[in-house]
Amino acid sequence: MPLTEILYRLHQNSFYFFAIILFIIGFHTMLTHSNLIKKIIGMNIMDTAVFLFFVAIGYVRGGRAPVLVPGEEQAFINPLPTALILTGIVVAVSVTAYALSLVIKVYQHYGTVDAEEIMRIRGGEEQ
Secondary structure (H helix, E strand, O other), X not given: OOHHHHHHHHHHOHHHHHHHHHHHHHHHHHHHOXXXXXXXXXXXXXXXXXXXXXXXXXXXXXXXXXXXXXXXXXXXXXXXHHHHHHHHHHHHHHXXXXXXXXXXXXXXXXXXXXXXXXXXXXXXXXX
């Protein structure tokens, strides 16, 4: 496959490509940082990647909003992924708020938001 065709296909599917890149960035952030707030930020980046992916699935090039006009044939954009994403955004905001409130309680109890430090402190308490 020639390079120009690869670049053309990548351009045509750029929403999927960027969703995958965002998900990888968020996943990497969650795995490599021990700061709990950075882990929450990574989780939010992953949420955004999933939202972008689902909205990209429902998008139709040259399509329009699904409003029927008598006698007119037109490609429509699928409204279901958009409706589901609105619900997903509300859930993601709620989970983020809850996670941040837990981080506040953890900070009040241990005096740090570093997961490795908390595990070290917990290890000392149990002995």
